[in-house]
Amino acid sequence: MKVKVISRSTDEFTRERSQDLQRVFRNFDPNLRTQEKAVEYVRALNAAKLDKIFARPFIGAMDGHVDSVSCMAKNPNYLKGIFSGSMDGDIRLWDVASRRTVCQFPGHQGPVRGLAVSTDGQILVSCGIDSTVRLWNVPVATLGESDGTHENSAKPLAVYVWKNAFWAVDHQWDGELFATAGAQVDIWNQNRSQPISSFEWGTDTVISLKFNPGEPNVLATSGSDRSITLYDLRMSSPTRKIIMRTKTNAISWNPMEPMNFTAANEDCNCYSYDARKLEEAKCVHKDHVSAVMDIDYSPTGREFVTGSYDRTVRIFQYNGGHSREVYHTKRMQRSQPISSFQWGTDTVIAGIFNPGERNVLATSGSERSVTLYDLHMSSPTGKIIMGVI
């Protein structure tokens, strides 16, 4: 007869010296592990719970503005600095790491409605209710500036006065042109004191506008006649217009898929459209309970952030579903409505900054400060005090 019995020698299965690692043997047979699916379900549930327990997204707030902050802009080449403009005409450049004002740009006589930075990071364009467009030189960051003890104020590079108040401004990607929204859409060149052309479709005011990052000549605007209009600078008239049931407060293009844009609407939803096919929305993002005031895409193109009149900031995924995270604090306020428009928050994603390589979200609203949040709620901020569970 042939016989063999399982016999394991202790030497083969245990370590030789105490400095060695313990030996680990694996057998992937599914029969050894019973109820795998239930175990995976429980593990996923526990992981989500731990994530929520360790959520500490608030990083800090940058105080300094006297009146509520109405708009923000980021410099694409220098992500440590954020520009913010307030309702009393005060524009500031902030250093996010030290949370201080680096430079002030006084000059506007009334609320600053729009801020935009050119792609090379040299010029800041601002527009306001006082029907002026001001161009400023962005100060180059030097090492000595990060202590922020002295707050410089800069003089404008140019001031262009025009006929009516402006609602929004945006700068073309990799170009010299910028566009303003007001009674109509005006296209300006940085060096000319008058708009080089203007577009008009209907008699209603244009509330917001955004240039397409992938196609520098394409522009999307939203008007107070509940419309979203697409313009092409190379043509002499606007190209497409859709009219929705309620007004769109802000539009943002997806930087990774530049043919898609998302519109933040008054009816608490955000609608994602493909610019080539405007008949139906690709996706409706529903989660807010009040009008969505502003929207911005993350540089990865995978998610976007929205701020709404219900005092919350939500982060959505680009292709649908409910919001992944909500930020709200007691300090977030909304101010009283001024004439016919209302304020919520104006949001910008500032990007990565050191230390810790966090992804940071900067929001501002009528609480007169720019608040910084961590995009990953439960990432460790300092030394881990508890051991690994």
Place this chain on the structure above:
Amino acid sequence: MEVKQEAGAPEKIKPPTKLEDSGELEIRIKKYLRGDGANLEALQDKKLRGQLTVREKLYGKSAEAAAKAEKWLMPSEGGFLEAEGIEKTWRIRQESIAREVDISSSRNQYDIVLPDLGPYTLDFTSSGRYMAAAGRKGHLAVVDMKNLSLIKEIQVRETVRDVVFLHNELFFAAAQKKYPYIYNRDGIELHCLKEHGAVLKLQFLKNHFLLASINKFGQLHYQDVTTGGMVGNFRTGLGRTDVMQVNPFNGVVALGHSGGTVTMWKPTSSAPLVKMLCHRGPVAALAFHPNGHIMATSGKERKIKIWDLRKFEVLQTLPGHANTLDFSHKGLLAAATGSFVQISGNFSESQSYSRYMTHSMAKGYQIKKLLFRPYEDVLGIAHSMGWSSILIPGSGEPNFDSWVANPFETSKQRREKEVRSLLDKLPPETIMLDPSKIGTMKPPSRKQKPTKQERESEMEAAVAAVKDMPIKKKTKGRSKPSKSAKKKQDIIVRTKRPFLEQQMKEEEALSRKKQKASEEAELPKSLQRFARKKAT
């Protein structure tokens, strides 16, 4: 008799042919795929289909890697026993096996004789390293099987009917005369579980940390040993029984009753999941195959039946008595009656069990419990004069997984494992007959209400079916045309009646709802909080 020693250099290594290789690998890969892939043809969304195709490919790759690792990287090979010539495997005795194997394996064959302290019962930890033995007259012992050294023994001076380890060797529960008690490895009594009553059999569900017990009055109790809360207690209603087993695949507890029925229970429902009539006489023993689909039961009418649990059908009936049954990890079935043990296995392609080995103990030893030792080719026999252990080649799983059960565990590893298994503790609601239902979509339960058009068309169809039926003509002047017309009308009205009644009912319900809503709306604002709220 040829002898194959594993300790020496391998004698003949034949590289497998290519064809054999791929066929074998396919079978292995199938085992690791855990079911069929998803049907992606039905998806409309191209992006989602692309993402899922990539994921399915990854699953295929990981299954292939696991199959290759199983083939080439496993440290141990399984045992076997092959007879030569006219020899039969069931005639081979333990002494002849002991002569062929190495010394360390032959140490696993022994008899421990403790005649004074009553019939014994035993339990192993999941790694097979520690054993708890309990004699009926109150002897409790914990033994380290690797060194065959006694860790602790205590005498509780009471009847002990059953003993079971909890999640590791530090804790064990003993079913004593009035209540079950939980002891430490050092013999310190930790808990007295008064709610269970006089327990006949104990079982521990490892994934859920539940201690299940059946007592003298036929009551089934489930207690969570981490929090101490009683999760469920049910009256089985079928009388006193001491046949209880846990199905390791899905965590269901099966009881065998004196009427020949086997009932299966879960902690969240007071009625059994399944009630099957297995035997003509009382059920004497029960055992589950580790894959969860095969169950063996034995009845007092001298039959051992092997059941397929997916279809609840008998696969095979074996003749013979069996007071105790156990399946090994590799699917060998051990049955014992009196002082005789018989081990059967399914070696042929068909699923039928045939005799593999037998063993007779000294006459007068009444075997009370059989238990295969995990990850070893050893069968533990607990009998009226103590306990014994014999070698059954091919019964144990040769390769263990350190993260599942490690026979060479150090105390640090044991502590880590305890914390991790507590984090992975499953809630008692996950116990169900088919554990793969978790994570699937709930099927649409209610049919949609038929729309008005559908209802009307149904009614018309019913009327049309009835209209064409000819009415019997009566004789002797009783079939006047007016009467037959009236009868036709009656038939049509009768078929329409149920539809109209349903319509009326729905309209009534709607109007009642409207009334209620309007009532609440009429309330002045200050009284609105007293309005009747809908029950949630």
